[in-house]
Amino acid sequence: MRLEIPDTRYPDWSRFLAAVWGWGTRTDTYEPGVAKYHCWRAGEAASGSLVWRQEQRKVRPSSFINCARQTFFMREGHDPQPMPPNIGLTFAVGHFLHELSYGAITSALPDGFKASFEVDVDLPEWWPKNAEWANDRGHVDCIIEVTDKEKAGKYLDVSEKRKALVDFKTMGGYSYREHKKKDYTSVADGFGYLSQLAVYAGTVQPDVILLAGISRDQLTAPLVARQISKDTLETEKKRMMSAFADDLKDPGPELLDRWGEEAHFYCGGGRRSGYCPFRERCHATHPGG
Numbered sequence: 001m002r003l004e005i006p007d008t009r010y011p012d013w014s015r016f017l018a019a020v021w022g023w024g025t026r027t028d029t030y031e032p033g034v035a036k037y038h039c040w041r042a043g044e045a046a047s048g049s050l051v052w053r054q055e056q057r058k059v060r061p062s063s064f065i066n067c068a069r070q071t072f073f074m075r076e077g078h079d080p081q082p083m084p085p086n087i088g089l090t091f092a093v094g095h096f097l098h099e100l101s102y103g104a105i106t107s108a109l110p111d112g113f114k115a116s117f118e119v120d121v122d123l124p125e126w127w128p129k130n131a132e133w134a135n136d137r138g139h140v141d142c143i144i145e146v147t148d149k150e151k152a153g154k155y156l157d158v159s160e161k162r163k164a165l166v167d168f169k170t171m172g173g174y175s176y177r178e179h180k181k182k183d184y185t186s187v188a189d190g191f192g193y194l195s196q197l198a199v200y201a202g203t204v205q206p207d208v209i210l211l212a213g214i215s216r217d218q219l220t221a222p223l224v225a226r227q228i229s230k231d232t233l234e235t236e237k238k239r240m241m242s243a244f245a246d247d248l249k250d251p252g253p254e255l256l257d258r259w260g261e262e263a264h265f266y267c268g269g270g271r272r273s274g275y276c277p278f279r280e281r282c283h284a285t286h287p288g289g
């Protein structure tokens with residue numbers, strides 16, 4: 001059932017998307033046929049996560065670009081540490097929440113808008129081409145476009161912003177709470193959320209870029225869609241481009257150098273064990289890293 005026209009328009013795309021998602025996820029509005037379709041797709045994706053054996057080892061928009069040293073190690077042919085074998089449930093739940101969110105948006109998105117999901121895209125012109133260490137395709141979670149300015153304009157101001165790129169992220173409780181308040185113009189982007197968006201923004205050319213957090217721990221919590229500025233993504237793009245240079249030398253522990261202790265949660269250090277799949281190699285070859 002479509003989101004109703006509000007008495008007062010939503011002030012921005014973030015709150016509009018949160019309202020669509022919130023309305024669409026209700027049991028009295030989720031369209032039954034849409035629910036069936038997306039639950040089937042979710043099952044396919046989730047079962048794949050449970051028997052997933054090995055990640056394909058290439059630099060891609062979602063991996064090995066959030067730190068120049070990761071990219072360097074990949075280009076040198078080093079193997080990242082494998083994911084822990086108990087990661088399957090987390091990935092499976094993530095696939096479910098993504099698919100059910102697509103269904104909720106399909107159910108509730110008003111006339112005047114069109115949503116596309118899991119869209120295959122080329123990568124931007126600055127992405128490495130024909131490099132055996134880099135993937136040359138990608139896909140974005142969701143693109144929402146205005147198809148009828150008059151109808152869409154009853155929900156929010158679409159005079160300038162008519163195309164939104166949306167990346168959904170399922171988050172544990174701590175990350176979700178941080179996501180609500182964190183300043184994305186100055187944050188240690190260990191998991192590469194901003195790098196990924198910078199790549200896709202370069203090819204989709206959206207007017208609005210949203211990082212939409214879904215709480216994995218509290219499923220009745222609202223969607224939190226944070227708008228990411230183009231300036232922030234431009235900075236990310238320049239940083240990544242330097243790691244794609246033909247004559248790249250070992251840049252040292254780049255993420256750690258940039259963010260210091262803030263990067264310990266991802267790089268390891270202090271009392272944190274870290275998540276970076278190259279942390280052992282990095283620490284071993286850079287004692288300060």
Ligand code: SF4
Nearest residue numbers: 067253256267276282
């Ligand atoms: S441990 Fe940190 S600095 Fe080292 S490669 Fe990984 S992300 Fe980069």
